[in-house]
Amino acid sequence: MNDTSIPSHSVPPSPHPPVNIYSGSDFPLGAALTNPTETSKLKGKIQQSYPVSFRGNPYRPANTSLKAEKYFSDKPEGVPYVSAEDAYQAWKHTAPPGKERDRLMAEILVTKLEQHPQLFLAIEENGGTAWLEQCEHNVTGRGFWEGKGRSSPFIACLIYACEQVRNKQLTTAQHQPPVSQASEIRIARGSHPPTTLQQQPLVQQPIVMLCQVHCDLLSRTEGILVQQVNCQHKMGAGLAAAIARKFPQVKQAYLDKPRWELGEVQFVPVGARLFVANIAGQERYGRNRRHTDFVALQAGLRQVAELARSQQLPIHIPYRLGSGLAGGATEAEKQQTWERVKSIVALECSNATIHHPTPDTVPPHPDPVPRLNPIAHLPPLNPRVAQHTRKDIAMAALATQFVGRSAAPQNVLSSTRNYERAWGSRANTDHYTEGDIVMVSGSGPWRGVTEQMIERTFGQHYLPLLGRAIAARATILVGNAQGTDRLVQQYLASVGYAIAPHPQGFIQCQPPVREVQLPRDRAFSEEVQQRLTQQCVPIVAALLHCEGALSVEGKKYRATWNPQNRVLALYDRAQNAPKMLAYNPPNTPRWEALTLPNTEEHLTTEDAQHLARLAPALQQRLLDRYREGQ
CATH class of the missing domain: 3.40.220.10 (Leucine Aminopeptidase, subunit E, domain 1)
Incomplete structure (x- = not known):
């Protein structure tokens, strides 16, 4: 048998003796029924691939750390998995070991046989499930899925898949086949009673x-x-x-x-x-x-x-x-x-x-x-982050846009990078409305990512986009982990957003309530705000420096400096709203004016003149402190 290789149903062959179903099988059907069929092909045991279209085919990053098969390039969204093994590795972290993971394996094998019916026909021609019960799955001799016949969880799932495909072929449009004894398969080695997979849907449809x-x-x-x-x-x-x-x-x-x-x-x-x-x-x-x-x-x-x-x-x-x-x-x-x-x-x-x-x-x-949830089908990077992934999926279910940029090097796996790709054209759009709910994701200080890398990415990427979302009064959803999540929360709180925990585990950030619409002549231009910010920043910074504090309040203004976000803020005490937000990039003397959450509050010429009157006294105080230091 060659791998045109899997036999045609029209030429009934003699049943082949039971085989070891694995990538090194000399019998092409045995090499094709295993999950890592790309490895079988690489070994020359079969000539064609057996890709599997599974659960919407979400984006899958490259992964070269696996043993059975290695995937050297990213799989784009919408492209089928190259093999059943590829699908299993991408989804196994969503199913805890035990019955749930057994069901996942069975679902993948049903999908494989449905999409490659020549495999099912070849099994039937060799004796069907009775033949499979005599086969074995033995790779290392000690793996969980290994064993002979139904004592192998893998072969038990394969038998179940054959029964499902056979039942569907016998089913009419009006009647569903009853659950037969053959449909009830024992998945583990006698560890639990037979499980009827048919009674529990395996796929949550995306539509x-x-x-x-x-x-x-x-x-x-x-x-x-x-x-x-x-x-x-x-x-x-x-x-x-x-x-x-x-x-x-x-x-x-x-x-x-x-x-x-x-x-x-x-x-x-x-x-x-x-x-x-x-x-x-x-x-x-x-x-x-x-x-x-x-x-x-x-x-x-x-x-x-x-x-x-x-x-x-x-x-x-x-x-x-x-x-x-x-x-x-x-x-x-x-x-x-x-x-x-x-x-x-x-x-x-x-x-x-x-x-x-x-x-x-x-x-x-x-x-x-x-379901407007582009990350619903993305598996977690590893079991340790599965809990955070569930919260991210809950955020994405509500969000209309995404903001995020990984601070990790390209060779380091990153959930944020996967999310950005999955959101596609709705990621980092630079355009927001009051009706938007923006999901924000970012790196934490782990897997080689340092606080300095996070702060640099936050200043270069997040602050400009968050500023525009704030100006539009968009609702913002963010996690509660260390690193970027905390910087986002602190920044939003500093501009008046209401920060509150959501029942599903993330943080919901709402814009401040706007009660009064001010006259139109208060409208301002960003160019004027930039110019006035450059005039006022040195005075406000000098004031905080003289007081030796991160926050100073006067009769008219309140000034704050957030060293983590590197944001200098000036608030109007009467309105309790920021009039100036300025960002200082690390290791530079430069200051950048950030977009205000309420475009009706901003710096005016009167503010600049008022602060300018403080400059001589502050200059003298700084000079006195310098002399005292000498």
């Missing part, structure tokens, strides 16, 4: 089909009707008005609650098995901007999903939930908000139905909603 129907939401008699409310005890417009007219108790319950917090849910019973869920998904209300808080809305929908599961209730979502009056000032902003809300609904309430307020003569149709 969620949200059912959309055209009918009256308020005509439902069972389930949970979802609406978004604000935290100001104001209800009376849009869908809320219609709900209040039909179910007055819903509005009354909303008004009776003494205090509302973002993310809270109030379930109001309006029928035997019918509830209205008031989700506090926005702090305030108005038509001037987007008020929907995606983080709060997701927290509320998660509680709705929990009640629906416990009570076996359907979930009814109104079309453009949180995207009407609260969705933005323009139709384009509202549509952008709705796309984001749909992705959150798909993530938290995948079985929900979206109700359009249009005549029900239009037939129902499914709406494919992609």
